[in-house]
Amino acid sequence: MVAVGAALTSVVLAACGSGSSKPVAAGRSAGGSLAGQSITLYSGQHEQTVQALVKAFEAKTGVKVNVRSGDEAELANQILTEGKASPADAFFAENPPALTTLEEKGLLAKVDASTLSAVPAADSSAGGDWLGVSARSAVFAYNTSAVQTSQLPTSVQDLAGAAWKGKLGIAPSETDFTPIVTRMIKAVGADATKTWLQGLKANGKVYDSNEDLISAINKGEVAGGVVDHYYWYRMRDEVGAGAVHSALASFAAGDPGSMVDVSGIGILSSSKHQAAAQALLAYLVSQPGQQIIATSQSYEYPLLPGVTAAKLDKPLSAAGPLVPATDLGDGKQALDLLQSVGLLS
């Protein structure tokens, strides 16, 4: 019994040892240098890119960043539940609604004006509560043996039509899907959007995630679906170029399905390391930070003018209009519609 206890204790200690890196006490650096400070970043963004960014930032400033990687929605829920006592200093999200929700609850601090001015104003929160860092575009992914280029939809509205019956895949629970619905509401009104969603539901097979959806399209389980562009590139990395049986197409300019939205980051107003967190944000939109994004395997578009995505087939300017975050809001109206047609609970 004693031996078991001792063994357990040593295991506990081992487990603890790998886990708890005590943050270095802040505020020591009253002189202005941030070196030696430590901040916690809740990140719903692509892990590998965030690691590369954080590493470069740590090397430059001496600030230690503890990254807590997870799903953006889970992390947002966690911050909401934690409230003012949250250990997070900053929250890096994939889509604006997660940040807008925190903004509406008054949990975010203002981003430094000089940082905000680095990227186009429409890329960040109108109130200056969070900063746009990179962008992704909505595209139509299709299986090349199931769909001829002549059959490609020009509008996202076409997908509710009879031609797509039983061929469409959708991932309505993905946070990337709601912005498209929000745009439809803006374009054609709530009633027409509801009819459109009912058409999608009737035509489509529902997937739990965009990863599942793009993989299903590539395998030919469904003929096509709307996803963010980078899912296709990452899928290509995973299966190898030889196993790619799918391609990307854009909707016509001006269509609600043709759009670019941003990934952003905000600083928690409860953070005790405001200066270090502000420095991280400034770094993310600096030339070196944006260069890392441009060449990373997250395949997102950098936002800083002059830095271009090296690995993508299309430049950002051709990927569709950028949707100002204010237009997307917190996505509640789109969710209500999705729920009312039974695509979401």
Add this chain to the structure above:
Amino acid sequence: MSQPAAPARAALPRSVLRAMSPAALRRRASGAPLVLSLVAAAVAVVVCCPLVFVVMQAGQSGWDSVRRLLGRPLVTTLLWHTLELTVTVTAATLLIGFCAAFLTQRTDIPGRRVFTVLLAMPLAVPEFVHGYCWVSLFPSVQGFRGAVLVMTTSLYPLVFLPVAATLRRSDAATEEVARSLGHSRWRVLWRVTLPQTRPALAGGALLVSLYLLGEYGAFAMVRYTTFATAIYTQFETSFDTVSASVLALVLIVLAVLVTGAEAGAGRRRGRGVRVVREGAAARPADPLALGRGRIPALLGLAAVVGTTLGVPVYALGYWLAKGNSSTLPSASIWTATATTAGYALVTAAVATAAAVPVALLAWRHPGHASEGIVRLAYLTRALPGIAVALAVVFFAIRYAQPWYQQPPMLVAGYVVLFFPLALTAVRASLAHVPHGVEDVARSLGRRRLAVLGRVTLPLIAPGLAASFAMVALTASTELTATLLLHPTGTETLATRFWSYTTGLAYGAAAPYAAMMTVLSVPAVILLTRRTLGPARSLKEEA
């Protein structure tokens, strides 16, 4: 054989006999059951935190919004999906679990021991890995049929193990008498053997249904929506804990119905079991000769093992061999393994220790209060992991701030999640302890604590080991609560697996899934041996 008049005496181990020695007669018993009640109540309070959280959150929404929420078109579908699935999978696990247990414990089928271990082994593979394996090999495994297939293959051991243990422990004499009276084999099976195993079947069915109510990962893999997956979506798309909690209340109501049904089965079982002498007085059965039925029976068992174990092993092997580039950072699988094992062992120890007072209270003082505590504890099992995890976040950050996102908090979350497993195992083994044992020891002057340490605990040691193995096994594969509660910077095998599968990197995910499975194998073997142990030791003693 043993005299029916003295079954309790025959069951007394040496420790009790020692307690009867003249030296032990000196002291009178002391201590109050109040202490036990208080400890049990304290455990119950902690374990019920998620229920309190859900009710609190749901309470924030008015009646109108509750009505609107529950009136949504998808809710009826979800309710139907959840019920249909729970009934089908529970029935399938009962059938497979009972047949497999009967064949391996009561017949002369070849390779009984090997089959017993193999049949328990699917427990080593977490449900979402089962799902991932099936889906990655057969994309057509989805929807209702996919969910039934995946959940049945991963959950039937929860029925198989307790039924096998009961069959092995219970007395064969009743069946032999029934047969000597001219009853057919089938009639004996139906009228004698089946009633004997009813408590084990009911307990297994309870665990299976509660698992089904709260499961998320496997259903996400096969794309089947239930209340649990809908609650997830609610959290994830609208950041709305209030609506999610209202939906979670529906799950709790379903869980209340399920535990109520189990308790009903328990009341009925009293009649069926009266003729069964359990424990040390029982004599193991002579194996039933299968005769010409041997080949089909063998094929049947082989088919079950092939489906439930063969598919995951093949799929993991396939992905391990095929492993491709990954767009995610590589991590140390060894660090993740050590962390996972550490948390699993500590959680198992704490959860087992916490289950003992609650189980003892229910055993010594059966009544509404103790039954209530036990059932409340079970309800948490039906909640999806994210609801439990958010509850732990909520209470921890308010009342245990320094521990927040530290290892103790993750252990606490695990204990809350897996307490029902520990409780089931400990209660099951207490059920085999004759009630008089403690009284005898105490009347001989032993203090309560001494009786507990020297008499009761040794008697239920197999149950404690089963609880330990079961909790360690489940904790080492936990995913959703871990994502919210793990210390920043720590990775477990499950969180790495999750990162890779959500990043589409099936090849990179496979080693983590394989390691989770390998890590669980010793626990399953321990579980199998402990569950089936007593009969063997009896033979040795005889």
